[in-house]
Amino acid sequence: MNVDNMAGMVDDSTGVFRVDRNAYIDPTIFEREMETIFESGWIYVCHESQIEKHGDYYAARAGRQPIFIIRDSDGSIRGFIDACPHRGAVLTRTRRGSLKTIQCRFHGWCFDTSGNCTRIKNEEGGWPGGIDRTRFALTPVPAVESYKGFVYASLSADVSPLGDALGEARHFIDLVADQSPEGMEIVPGNQSYMINGNWKLQAENGVDGYHVSTVHRVFARAVAKREALGDQDEMRKTEAARINGKVESGVYDLGNGHMLLWARRGNPEVAPLAENLNWLNRQYDADKVDWMLNKGRNLFLFPNMHLMDQSSTQIRVTIPHAVDRTEVRVYCIAPRGESRIARAARLRKFEDFFMVTGMATPDDMAALEDVQRGSDGRLARWNEMDRGMSFVLIGADNATAKIGASPVTSNSDWDSETLFHGFYREWSNRISVQGPKSERATH
């Protein structure tokens, strides 16, 4: 496909919103996305609790490029291209680790956590005119910032400050980040899985309310069976109200490609966070506490992270490998200092729903892979995302107005697809124009 003609991929002429299925199968579009989205703007990398001490690092990918984020001696967070300045070997050994001196394992050159080259093997001879170590500093990732513990990196320096890029989504990040006086942490244990599908389908799936009552009704029934057989103690009960029937809900285009879905919890008293209720009530006004505790939320942060807070709490990172291959890494994020009972309940609910070895995520993956296979039917060109257009609101609805959030559009029915419009408009803008462009254009 001609890269100058990417804008026609989204059709939002009156009364419809549809996306060309070529977006999920064309490798040239994928290369373009890597260039103008994943390698030119903010992407989520890790949580600060994963890199607490000097030398702690986390290895990741920004698009096609290996990077690592490391805690420097002064406590700041730095990022570097994960390639030795000498002859290019990757410098990290494991996904996470701790190295105050980063020694390349190929020829033994050393670097400190600020990226300076501190040792060159057999430095004394062989270089005409001697050697200048400053030439061999690590290549820094041009922008690294953290918002409330969520660490972001950009391979382009030409980006808005992270706070501006996150924009209205910050209200909903705060609803997770502010849950404990001691902050949040990543719980031991994680999982990666590989989907035979495009990364945008994964982005959609995590905030799609419309599929829940078909794809996950079997989850609700399985859990109901378990509970009927007398298995669960109180806090471990999984809430299935949002799967089984109509509850109050909403979906939002938050601008800059960010999206939010929420649904009222049927039994918020079994939420592990409920044990912090008194502290939350002292700390925040009633509307913020209501959002934290009673509204189960799925937040998508463009382009590569979901932050879920419903039956359990999850960070889900999307790593595109190819147009039809997407890696997902999942972590459980939890309030530090929560009780053993609450932590265990949170984890069991996490395993039930969020693991690819669990009882819901495999079904999401199967559906997603079916969409990927169906997209090969090129003669049928469009994916339709029209539902909810007849009752979409421009700006905030009552629920979001209560916490001072200003979405681009609101829709008080989670069977609506209007939240995807913002995602695909941002996507289309970013692949249509050269270079980064993450300022809100539609608000």
Place this chain on the structure above:
Amino acid sequence: MKNDKIKECEALLYLEADLLDSRKWTIWRDLYVEDCMIWVPAWDTEDDLVEDPELSVNMIYLLGKPAIEARLHRIESDDAYASLPLARTSHSVTNIRIVEDRGNEVDVSAKWTVLSLEPRRGKSWRGGWYDYTLRCANSGLMIKTKKITLLENMIDGTVDIYQI
């Protein structure tokens, strides 16, 4: 006699493998005691599995038969997207060894490989280790706990309880 005990353990492990492959779910479930545990720990790093299942993310952590029933419901209901069609599997169990015999309970370790033919995704070949605690009941040996170590920490596709 020691010799009979290992034979008995082997027979149980081979039977379990065959019941899973032949989809005899109810008979398979009845190999387990009421307060059973099936635990598939997640990897925390490249070298280490999580240690405390209660306070870590696990791939699978089922406590008691109702938790197994819930998993079977997905398999049998014909309504789980990922389980229709079901994968065809072949379990191979080898290196079966008694680690400790306490009389009423016996710890047994083994190695496993499972070939899965998934209609949606094709062939997958997974492997790892089993660590069992078997309980000696009047009717014979039953499974009290089964820890399944899955070598992969990057799962290509999906994995259900009958595929490991």
